[in-house]
Amino acid sequence: MTEKTARIDFRENSRNASPAVVAATQNSTRTALRKRAAVVAEFGEERWQELRKAGHEIRMHALTHLDRYLAMVEEKVTAAGGYVHWAKDAEEAREIVLGLATERSVRSIVKVKSMVSEEIDLNPALEARGIRAYETDLGEFIVQLAGQRPSHITSPALHMTKEEVAALFCEKLGIDACPIPEELTEHARLRLRPEFLNADMGISGGNFLIAETGTLLIVTNEGNGRLSTSLPPVHVAVVGIEKVIPDWESAAVLLKLLARSVSGSKITAYSTFITGVREGGPKEFHLVLLDNGRSRILADKVAREALLCIRCGACMNTCPVYNQVGGYAYGAVYQGPIGSMLTPLLLGTGLAGGLPFASTLCGACAELCPVMIPIPEILLHLRKRFVEGDTFESPSVPGILKAMAKLGRIVLGSPTLYHLGGRLGKIFQAPLRRGDWLPSLPPPLNRWTMARPFPAFQGGFRGWFKNRKAAVKQAEGKLHE
Amino acid sequence: MEMVQLFITCMGENLLPDVLKKMVLLLERLGVRCELPEAQTCCGQPFYNSGFQAEGRQMALRWMKAFADTGGYIVAPSGSCVEFVKHRYPAMFPEGSAEQERAVRLAGRVLEFSQFLVNVLKVTDIGASFPHRVACHYPCHLTRGLGVRSEPLALLRAVRGLELIPFDESETCCGFGGIFSVVYPEVSKAMMETKVKNILASGAEAVVVSEPGCLVNIRGGLVKAHSRVRAMHLIEILAEGGST
Numbered sequence A: 001m002t003e004k005t006a007r008i009d010f011r012e013n014s015r016n017a018s019p020a021v022v023a024a025t026q027n028s029t030r031t032a033l034r035k036r037a038a039v040v041a042e043f044g045e046e047r048w049q050e051l052r053k054a055g056h057e058i059r060m061h062a063l064t065h066l067d068r069y070l071a072m073v074e075e076k077v078t079a080a081g082g083y084v085h086w087a088k089d090a091e092e093a094r095e096i097v098l099g100l101a102t103e104r105s106v107r108s109i110v111k112v113k114s115m116v117s118e119e120i121d122l123n124p125a126l127e128a129r130g131i132r133a134y135e136t137d138l139g140e141f142i143v144q145l146a147g148q149r150p151s152h153i154t155s156p157a158l159h160m161t162k163e164e165v166a167a168l169f170c171e172k173l174g175i176d177a178c179p180i181p182e183e184l185t186e187h188a189r190l191r192l193r194p195e196f197l198n199a200d201m202g203i204s205g206g207n208f209l210i211a212e213t214g215t216l217l218i219v220t221n222e223g224n225g226r227l228s229t230s231l232p233p234v235h236v237a238v239v240g241i242e243k244v245i246p247d248w249e250s251a252a253v254l255l256k257l258l259a260r261s262v263s264g265s266k267i268t269a270y271s272t273f274i275t276g277v278r279e280g281g282p283k284e285f286h287l288v289l290l291d292n293g294r295s296r297i298l299a300d301k302v303a304r305e306a307l308l309c310i311r312c313g314a315c316m317n318t319c320p321v322y323n324q325v326g327g328y329a330y331g332a333v334y335q336g337p338i339g340s341m342l343t344p345l346l347l348g349t350g351l352a353g354g355l356p357f358a359s360t361l362c363g364a365c366a367e368l369c370p371v372m373i374p375i376p377e378i379l380l381h382l383r384k385r386f387v388e389g390d391t392f393e394s395p396s397v398p399g400i401l402k403a404m405a406k407l408g409r410i411v412l413g414s415p416t417l418y419h420l421g422g423r424l425g426k427i428f429q430a431p432l433r434r435g436d437w438l439p440s441l442p443p444p445l446n447r448w449t450m451a452r453p454f455p456a457f458q459g460g461f462r463g464w465f466k467n468r469k470a471a472v473k474q475a476e477g478k479l480h481e
Numbered sequence B: 001m002e003m004v005q006l007f008i009t010c011m012g013e014n015l016l017p018d019v020l021k022k023m024v025l026l027l028e029r030l031g032v033r034c035e036l037p038e039a040q041t042c043c044g045q046p047f048y049n050s051g052f053q054a055e056g057r058q059m060a061l062r063w064m065k066a067f068a069d070t071g072g073y074i075v076a077p078s079g080s081c082v083e084f085v086k087h088r089y090p091a092m093f094p095e096g097s098a099e100q101e102r103a104v105r106l107a108g109r110v111l112e113f114s115q116f117l118v119n120v121l122k123v124t125d126i127g128a129s130f131p132h133r134v135a136c137h138y139p140c141h142l143t144r145g146l147g148v149r150s151e152p153l154a155l156l157r158a159v160r161g162l163e164l165i166p167f168d169e170s171e172t173c174c175g176f177g178g179i180f181s182v183v184y185p186e187v188s189k190a191m192m193e194t195k196v197k198n199i200l201a202s203g204a205e206a207v208v209v210s211e212p213g214c215l216v217n218i219r220g221g222l223v224k225a226h227s228r229v230r231a232m233h234l235i236e237i238l239a240e241g242g243s244t
């Protein structure tokens, strides 16, 4: 997400969504949801709800005391021989990483899957300096090979089928690959092994920063995180400032929530804990703490809860909109419901104001979110920001919509006009009417009728009710005579 | 005798008057006196949820005025409108203001139709008969928003001859979403078509959709697909074969 980003046109993007991407997306999300439901059921619904509450409280507490915990992280990491850098935005973060790399004449980097790295557009910046960065997570490896971007925050390549991946490997790696997941993984592993050994630097993000000991916690399913952060002589971790949590006990709660929500496992396969420089590990450890708009979000009482996110992807898996369009329609690093909150918060509603509207407010996301982020509430808040503006941004809604809303309010707000409207509707619909339906309406209402007919205006209930009341009264009167 | 104020909703009034009439007949049959606050129009949800919160608040004030001086429960054939009044109104006005106080009082009185029947009147069997295979769609705001799940089921189970059959993704949104359906018509269409596909695959003869917006969406989708499956509000099912 850089400054030069253009306005995101979700409608256009959704129209261009490839059916293959959508089909593969639905397939993967369905599996993920099924697994999730199974482990949650096994855990016990009631206990799960308690765990969610605990997770929410931990994250809320950490956010409200962010300054304190960040200071603690800096102190502990420094004491453990690491360096802490502060980056106020994407550009600063890139410069810090590039600076560290060029000072050390780094040629080759192995990377652990990191959303923040996508957010600051790190790979292109490295490539521009002639530094080769290898994504080592299987999904990231695949999208990097394909020259694409991740379409999901936890499963970057979920939009691709195993057949497509095999074809990609044949083409790009010049090997004979079969569409069997285990074999594909093995191919990637073989391809990456020398890179782990050659790399001059490992770059990671971080799932949590444990303040009490200054420990960076990275969870992966493939063990690539451990290799990337231990083999190369330098390890740089770029982490959003909101990732801080108070202590190890908090980490235990959040890991339980995360593993179950991401992939339906009880625990992610590898949890790597890194506290500064350790014996046998990289000689240098650098922690880049990234703000990039987060402290601004923090100042917003409603939107701040979006920062509780632990990037599990469950909201995307369950979102019926995401499942119809795939991740690319969101035109940004974060997709689905979490993207519809974060993208406009990071880029502004001027560029991304359409995303909070890319939701039916069905609430499926909030029902699953392991840290209980009130997602629909925040989307409503951002819709308001787009339309009316607030202390953070001025409105960017087109004037015509504003005028229409005003008019609508006047009509619906006056019983006389409201009833007149109903009557006029009945008159004007006559030529378009086919039985009980209006099969097609003029623009902009054709946006409805392109999918299904609109029911004909009926009305008449109030009159019916009045007559009935009168009749009942009369009957009662007769009864009493 | 129980008395209710009818909250007919703008969508119900203009597009589904038959559902409203049947609701009145059912309630009267159960000995409930129905009143119709004349000044009601729209609760403001379409504005508020589209980001026009100021307009939404003005509509809410109007709605509250229409219902404030009435008595008894306020009953609507829509979980979405009920949820809006129940959960949103109290949060719309400043803490401790007279408006908020009024909103909280009204929020305590408003109920969706099936809630009123099952939880207030304590009836589930009202003598309806509908000998068909019926699938039940769970509208988002009714189910997740209001937490109404068991009530419609209890009512459906008591209907003579009705065979309740499951269908895939019955709790997934149908793609209506108010303004969403016109802001992103292609996505709304795809969601609706998925819903219709699942309904058709279930082999149901009718599908219960107890939410005006979703009903209009799914019913239209079924018509467009030239299907003979009927989308019906719960009220319409309960009015079948009864003595009204």
Ligand code: SF4
Pocket: A261, A308, A309, A310, A311, A312, A313, A314, A315, A316, A337, A338, A365, A368, A369, A370, A371, A372, A373
């Ligand atoms: S918003 Fe909640 S459900 Fe979505 S990715 Fe973040 S933590 Fe997971």
